[in-house]
Amino acid sequence: LPDNLTSWRATVRAITKNTEVGQGTNIIIARKNLLVRTETPRFFREGDTLLIATNIHNYLNEKKKVKVAFKSKNVKLISSSLGKKDEILVKENDEARVDWEIVVEKSRGEAEIYIEALTNEESDAMQVSVPILPYGVKQIVALNAIVQENTSEENIAFTIPKDVDLHSAEISFSLSPTLAGTMLKSVDDLVAYPYGCVEQTMSRFLPAIIVANTFKELKIPLKEKTTKELPDVIKKGLKRLYSFQHGDGGWGWWQNDQTHPYMTAYVVYGLSLAKLAGYEINEEVFQRGKENLLQQLKTVKKEEQTTIAFMFYSLVTADIKDFKDAKSLLDEISKKESNSYTLALLASVYQKLGNKENEKKIFEQLMNNINENEKFAYWGGKQWHYRWEDDKIQCTAFALKYLLSTDAKFPVIPKIVSWLLRQQKGYSWNSTQQTASVLFALTDYLKITKELEPDYTVAVLLNDEKIAEKQFNTKNIFEENEKLSFGVDKLKRLSNGENKISIIKSGKGTLYFSGYNRYFAKPENVAKQNSFTVEKEFYKLAQFKGESGIIYKKEKIAxxxxxxxxxxxxLTVKANEEGLQYFMLEDQFPSGFEIVKDEEHYNIDGEDQYQGNFIRRGKIKPWRWNYASKEIRDEKIAFFVTYPQKEMEFTYIIKAQIPGTYSWLPAEASLMYYPEVNGLSGNYELGIGN
Incomplete structure (x- = not known):
């Protein structure tokens, strides 16, 4: 039997040629007369000290001396309730407990804990693996470079602060002789993104469809794993999008928030491209989405020019050219002074409508706004507003896509591509939204590039020590180039302070270097941003008997x-700027605690949002939370708000479980698409007694 102590059921059914049938079922129980149980947290945190309890069950008919052993990797045993002994007496049909006090020394990887119990008759053992999370706030420094055809060397300088534990640091990068290889790594990053709102669901699988189809058209082989997994990724993505559609036919940022014009337009745009790429979509969902988008054009705020332009762009991509009553709105915004993002979208709309006169006017305005020098070209936005409508990367990507559809020989196009690639943050761009927008444009550019004849050797050095070397030529140009990741154990010269990566190329061809340096800075040393002010309060809940049941009162933890x-x-959050969008609040749990998921049953004195059951005294209480969605993971909780208010409050309940002393990292407020707009709370320590 498998190593699983449980009940097993075997069922046999039989049928003869004369249709005589029969059935039999037998149940057996797999059990052990001596067994070991131990309980660990879902994760360990670097520096924590905790107690691992082991229970030894003796179901034999006599008491037994049990020899107990504890072995571990990446955690250190401090003491044991056995003291210097290694044996414990367990009575027949009874159990005994052994406590192991450990400290988490490492800052990453996995801890392995092995416990065995031996007697002269029977024995048992168990081994568990527990992920180790660093004590610190994650910091990522982009390491990106393009070594051009006529260049032999590029250097990238980066700094690791003095207080950072180098064991938490990692350098990861990939080398590619073509733009295609760089794009594949970006697609991988999108698929691996941790959250699943409407935009991210679409941004995960839609670029994968577009990139895969372009590669197929250009006869560029995809790696076997991508080919195998892509249909499943698309199927799951479409299913999730369908389930997120609102009753009115539109979409919001999440499933239970208000319908949003941009999100609806983005889904309709994505479904259109998926359909054009040959994938089967739910026509009823698609039709309702298009109808809702046309309906929203009647109510959308006229000052939201970029949103309106994207709504029209989405509709023409879906082959809808009769805007009915909204046609006047398109002409109205095209006559107003607009930002470059709006102009790029409007130029594409008029191009698809065949209105060459209006397209030409918009095109001239767009080209007048370009920022260009000897190496790069891009369109600027009001980036300090931190709204997608003012995003210069997305704006430049859509402008590039338009130019490529007009005349792929525009001399400025290579400069635009170079600028976009320079904006990479590791393997992707600043957000899923930016990454998807850039990939949509780069797939069009890939069709006209001539990067198929490289012949060079490249060496990568860290502080003058060679850490990687690769040769590229026409024979291996399409071979899969894995991401290379190095920790301090393999990087002898990685140091706190200044570091330098040198990329040395010998031969002809362009090299694309994409990567990052990741480390975890101590919370007390992370510079506090002033975009959000975050305060974390926490109280022990003491139980009291009230007239209608148990009442909880908050008490300071002394x-x-x-x-x-x-x-x-x-968690109280104050936004220090106005007009922000797509807010996210993440709070890491302390190890040794579990989230309480049925918190709606708690009646907490002084907390209006916690007044017992959802249905109370025969009345259904209204929706009480101010967030669009909430997600709970093993190690953290995250709240999402589409339009953050000036001051917001978020709450949750955790339950103390495993004795120990645990660090509690700061809660972090940020904008999902502009994570540099953030704010941190303080960091704390919680203890659970034995």
Whole structure:
């Protein structure tokens, strides 16, 4: 039997040629007379000290001396309740407990814990692996470079602060002789993104469809894994989008928020491209989405010019050219002074409508706005507004896509591509939204490039020590180039302070270097941003009997908690800027605690949002939360708000479980698409007594 102590059921059914049928079922139980159980948290945090309890069950008919052993990797045993002994007496049909006090020394990887119990008759052992998370706030420094045809060397300087534990640092990069290889790594990053709102669901699989179809058209082989997994990624993505459609036919940022004109337009645009690429889509969902988008054109705010332009762009991509009553709105915004993003979209709309006169006027305005020098060209936005409508990367990507559809020989096009590639943050761009927009444009550019004849050797050095070397030529140009990742154990010269990566190319061809340096800075040393002010309060919940049941009262935590205690967490966020969009708040749990998922049953004194059951005294209470969505992971909780208010409050409850002393990282507020707009709370320590 498999190594699983449980009940097993075997069912046999039989039928003869004369249609005589029969059935039999037998149930067996897999059990052990001596077994070991141990409980660990879902994760360990670097520097934490905790107690691992092991229970030894003796179902034999006599008491047994049990020899107990504890072995571990990446955690250190401090003490044991056995003291210097290695044996414990367990009575027949009874159990005994052994406690192991450990400290988490490493800052990454996995801890392995092995416990065995031996007797003269039977024995048992178990091994568990627990992920180790660093104590620190993740910092990512982009390491990107393009070594051009006529260049032999590029250098990238980066700094690791003095207080950072180098064991938490990692350098990761990929080398590619073509733009195609760089694009594939970006697609991989999109698919691996941790959250799944409407935009990210679409931005995960849609670029994969476009890139895969372009590669097929150009006869560029895709790696086997991509070919195998892509249909499943697309199927799951479409299913999720269908389930997120609102009752009115539109989409919001998440499933339960208000319908949003941009999100609806983005989904309709994506479904159109998926259909054009040959994938089967749900026509009823698609039709309802298009009808809703046309309807929203009647109510959208006229000052939202970029949103309106994208709505029309989405409709013409879906082959809708009769805008009915909204036709006057298109002509109206095209006559107004607009930002470059709006102009790029309008030029594409008029191109698809065949209105050459208006297209020419818009095109001239667009080209007048370009920023160009000897190496680069791009369109600027009001980036400090931190809204997608003012995003210069997305703006430049859509402008490039338009130019490529007009005349692929525009001399400025290579400069635009170079600028976009320079904006990479590791393997992708600043957000899923930016990455998807750039990939849509680069797939069009890929069709006209001539990067198929490289012949060179490249060496990568860290602080003058060679860490990688690769040769590229026509024979291996399409071979899969894996991401190379190095920790301090393989990087002898990686140091706190200044570091330098040198990329040395010998031969003809262009090299694309994409990567990042990731490390975890101590929370107390991370510069506090002033975009958001974040405060974290937490209280022990004490139970009292009230008239209608149990009432919880908040108490300051003055001593270590006990296993089973509830902790009420309140996060208050103040936005120090106006007009922000797509807000996200993440709070890492302390190890040794579990999130309480049925918090709606809690009646907490002084907390209006916690007044017992959702249905109370025969009345259904209204939706009480101010967020669009909430996601719970093993190690953290995340809240999402489409339009953040000046001041917001978020709460949750965790339950103390495993004795120990645990660090609690700061809660981080940020904009999902502009993570540099952020703010941190303080960091704390919580203890659970034995």
């Amino acid at each position: 001593r270590p908690l006990k296993s089973g205690d509830d902790v009420f967490v309140k």
